[in-house]
């Protein structure tokens with residue numbers, strides 16, 4: 001169960017994962033089925049959905065009608081849940097957290113009931129983030145009275161811990177659920193979907209081993225670290241994968257010239273094309289940096305302007321020659337603040353604040369360095385995609401970034417650069433290290449090639465999920 005899944009609906013990384021993992025599991029012969037809300041954006045696509053069933057679920061003192069339709073996509077059965085609390089004109093995530101809470105509580109309970117309506121008894125219910133965490137809680141709460149789910153185990157995926165599902169308090173009662181009374185769960189968390197899911201799931205899976213450890217600390221634990229430490233024995237981390245066919249510099253049609261690890265000279269054409277596309281001086285000597293990031297606090301976007309200004313103030317010999325192309329949308333204030341850099345550095349900085357998948361591919365295929373200054377990063381897909389394209393990552397040493405980037409050294413293992421603090425100075429120091437390394441073009445090429453040789457495929461991750469499911473069932 002997920003709030004979003006590619007190719008039907010994608011807002012962020014959860015959509016990538018919930019779209020790719022089920023297909024990868026199917027390739028391992030798992031009978032997996034995906035359930036999504038019938039969001040407005042899915043409705044608009046005019047998909048050939050087949051009606052499946054209709055049923056009522058109790059809500060307050062009345063019933064709500066659930067309508068389910070489905071399609072089969074690449075062999076995977078996908079169900080779409082529709083009903084009065086899933087408004088056709090609402091975005092996937094809105095600013096109205098009460099409406100979102102109601103929508104996802106309804107979806108969770110309806111999706112759970114769907115299995116019963118279908119008579120399809122799952123071995124594993126795999127929910128993701130706060131949106132579907134109530135399904136885990138509801139199943140566990142009713143398990144004693146409901147033989148249908150007696151043998152079903154619950155796994156909850158944590159893609160972003162701080163989003164707990166505020167606004168759900170009255171919904172528990174409305175859907176006939178009792179708040180948790182468990183003494184280990186802080187009082188304030190006893191009516192929030194994600195904590196309830198974390199309390200009752202048989203296994204908790206963070207999207208990287210590093211993030212699985214971090215959520216046990218006060219810095220990353222969103223106030224739940226003490227409680228999570230009591231559940232440490234059921235918490236683990238599995239790194240997400242990327243779709244290697246979709247992200248392939250040998251076939252990517254958005255690139256001026258396709259290339260592989262053996263033909264990295266061809267990459268220069270993409271570098272020039274990127275500079276020309278955004279109207280920066282076409283210059284082969286500069287270190288060309290890129291960013292493809294949501295413009296928000298989590299992603300550390302606000303650290304970038306100060307780091308670049310500090311960088312330009314430094315008198316160094318030789319002076320660093322750099323350019324940067326920043327692509328992303330999000331927080332209006334952060335967008336405006338970042339955009340101002342163009343006026344300050346007209347021949348060095350371009351900031352593109354629109355959704356542009358083609359340009360993001362040109363950045364991966366043309367930039368030397370990708371900057372990922374996240375304050376926290378449960379997994380992160382950007383660094384994996386960038387490495388596949390020979391675009392060397394400079395990321396903050398946290399979560400999945402730390403798990404996937406081997407920091408630069410001269411021993412011949414490294415795949416990128418890491419910096420420690422979520423602070424402009426630390427980011428700038430990382431940039432300076434990378435610029436210096438970039439001057440040694442032979443060593444740089446080897447760095448690119450090592451990144452390109454990493455295995456970030458879904459097959460590897462899906463095999464780990466299958467092993468985990470089997471462990472839970474045993």
Ligand code: NHF
Nearest residue numbers: 013014159377378379380
């Ligand atoms: O990759 C999918 C994504 C992660 O780090 C990412 C995030 C949200 O913040 O698991 O979820």
